[in-house]
Amino acid sequence: xxxxxxxxxxxxxxxxxxxxxxxxxxxxxxxxxxxxxxxxxxxxxxxxxxxxxxxxxxxxxxxxxxxxxxxxxxxxxxxxxxxxxxxxxxxxxxxxxxxxxxxxxxxxxxxxxxxxxxxxxxxxxxxxxxxxxxxxxxxxxxxxxxxxxxxxxxxxxxxxxxxxxxxxxxxxxxxxxxxxxxxxxxxxxxxxxxxxxxxxxxxxxxxxxxxxxxxxxxxxxxxxxxxxxxxxxxxxxxxxxxxxxxxxxxxxxxxxxxxxxxxxxxxxxxxxxxxxxxxxxxxxxxxxxxxxxxxxxxxxxxxxxxxxxxxxxxxxxxxxxxxxxxxxxxxxxxxxxxxxxxxxxxxxxxxxxxxxxxxxxxxxxxxxxxxxxxxxxxxxxxxxxxxxxxxxxxxxxxxxxxxxxxxxxxxxxxxxxxxxxxxxxxxxxxxxxxxxxxxxxxxxxxxxxxxxxxxxxxxxxxxxxxxxxxxxxxxxxxxxxxxxxxxxxxxxxxxxxxxxxxxxxx
RNA sequence: GGCCCGUUCGUCUAGGGGUUAGGACGCAAGAUUUUCAUUCUUGAAACACGAGUUCGAUUCUCGUACGGGCUACCA
Numbered sequence: 001x002x003x004x005x006x007x008x009x010x011x012x013x014x015x016x017x018x019x020x021x022x023x024x025x026x027x028x029x030x031x032x033x034x035x036x037x038x039x040x041x042x043x044x045x046x047x048x049x050x051x052x053x054x055x056x057x058x059x060x061x062x063x064x065x066x067x068x069x070x071x072x073x074x075x076x077x078x079x080x081x082x083x084x085x086x087x088x089x090x091x092x093x094x095x096x097x098x099x100x101x102x103x104x105x106x107x108x109x110x111x112x113x114x115x116x117x118x119x120x121x122x123x124x125x126x127x128x129x130x131x132x133x134x135x136x137x138x139x140x141x142x143x144x145x146x147x148x149x150x151x152x153x154x155x156x157x158x159x160x161x162x163x164x165x166x167x168x169x170x171x172x173x174x175x176x177x178x179x180x181x182x183x184x185x186x187x188x189x190x191x192x193x194x195x196x197x198x199x200x201x202x203x204x205x206x207x208x209x210x211x212x213x214x215x216x217x218x219x220x221x222x223x224x225x226x227x228x229x230x231x232x233x234x235x236x237x238x239x240x241x242x243x244x245x246x247x248x249x250x251x252x253x254x255x256x257x258x259x260x261x262x263x264x265x266x267x268x269x270x271x272x273x274x275x276x277x278x279x280x281x282x283x284x285x286x287x288x289x290x291x292x293x294x295x296x297x298x299x300x301x302x303x304x305x306x307x308x309x310x311x312x313x314x315x316x317x318x319x320x321x322x323x324x325x326x327x328x329x330x331x332x333x334x335x336x337x338x339x340x341x342x343x344x345x346x347x348x349x350x351x352x353x354x355x356x357x358x359x360x361x362x363x364x365x366x367x368x369x370x371x372x373x374x375x376x377x378x379x380x381x382x383x384x385x386x387x388x389x390x391x392x393x394x395x396x397x398x399x400x401x402x403x404x405x406x407x408x409x410x411x412x413x414x415x416x417x418x419x420x421x422x423x424x425x426x427x428x429x430x431x432x433x434x435x436x437x438x439x440x441x442x443x444x445x446x447x448x449x450x451x452x453x454x455x456x457x458x459x460x461x462x463x464x465x466x467x468x469x470x471x472x473x474x475x476x477x478x479x480x481x482x483x484x485x486x487x488x489x490x491x492x493x494x495x496x497x498x499x500x501x502x503x504x505x506x
Numbered sequence: 507g508g509c510c511c512g513u514u515c516g517u518c519u520a521g522g523g524g525u526u527a528g529g530a531c532g533c534a535a536g537a538u539u540u541u542c543a544u545u546c547u548u549g550a551a552a553c554a555c556g557a558g559u560u561c562g563a564u565u566c567u568c569g570u571a572c573g574g575g576c577u578a579c580c581a
Contacts, residue, residue, distance in 0.1 A: 012581045161579050196579040203581050227576040316529050337512045345531045392543045467540030479542030
């Protein structure tokens, strides 16, 4: 069947979108772009009890930060709206009723307590209770009650739900784009609730109705939905929509870096890496969660990292722009098995992107840190600093932290370095060094280096004997980039001041 | 427990009936360097197990183990 590719990302606004959710959105987006199709955003807020204020805004903002442009849906609009299921509420009941009429669904009047009791009873016998063909004949529903009884119950405003009438002992051979053939037997499935007592549809009903109405061509979602695939396919069949049923692709899950199970929001704060794209504060508990954005990740790096979690193009390339990903992405190269999340690799991706950034771009970001500290520094010099330090940084914050000595002279000198490099005769050498440097007119890295090297050669001493204490004087410790590059940025005056200072201090 | 899915270095993965099983992260060593890094080079490191099919299986089939998911009037 040849039809326009239309995919949707359909999160439920129950909290912040986490890594797995963003990746599902990403794969949907890439698939849409690869095929020149539409990428929709639908909000599945059918559970009023789990609604978290701000979650929807968070989702929209996250997609935006990631650069995943929504073509149609919440916040954008489109001809198949509304795209928030709560706003589509009046729509769903007729579909549930339609299913009752066609004999594919029925009213069920059992209370939650009664059902819980049943479950307990079964459990105590070592069995599992299932509301299906085997048990529904003994329960309170429109299949076992007379039409009059049902009507009077309905008229009296009694609580009811509408359940799907799962066929008995039918073998289903379903197709999944990623997994191939998947087999189910309907006798092992239960009569899922389609329509709740509160007048809202469940996920299953709303999802199928909306996907159909919105002409969705491919359903790309997490593997946790694979067990409901038979229900969903059966629903399409019951509605008579089989011809336009979307194809399904179930994505492997993202697992915890260590330990068992899928990645959860707890893992982030526990292990010191973000699981959310952006910072999130739980409005109920006030608990705060780190975000990739605030932790200094570039959205391109974040997306690149996610894309390679469960997918790869089959080449050895690892760095991809979003455009490249759109061109290369196909579902047949998505893995079947769950992927353990690796925070180290996430940092590495960010490093790769950091190095690619221009010095001026980085300087602008570095400057934001300095502004907070009340420091003003020449932008040209900040660019040079970024150029010098970016190779050894994962984040702009790393550059900020490791460039402190540019903004203020060392307050103390690293003990280990002093012990190792500040020997007898060192003060005299530093004194001489001052004279040498004073004589350098144009204080560039090349000029100072040439002057110092020439002097060291004529003195017949080891270069290290001079450079190590010199470094100590300038930055206070024994690390950092090429020293002559540093003092070029610092300038002659500051360099000499720092040399004088160390002579006074030690 | 039941149902469904999965299993290549520690991790992400490529590959696929006959390969020195490739890459990346991380780790280690060496070279370079005034230091610390970077960079470069090198190294350690994997086909879960058992049967079957086959001349040959890591690759195909089955079983086992292990891992994961689902099993709500949540999504």
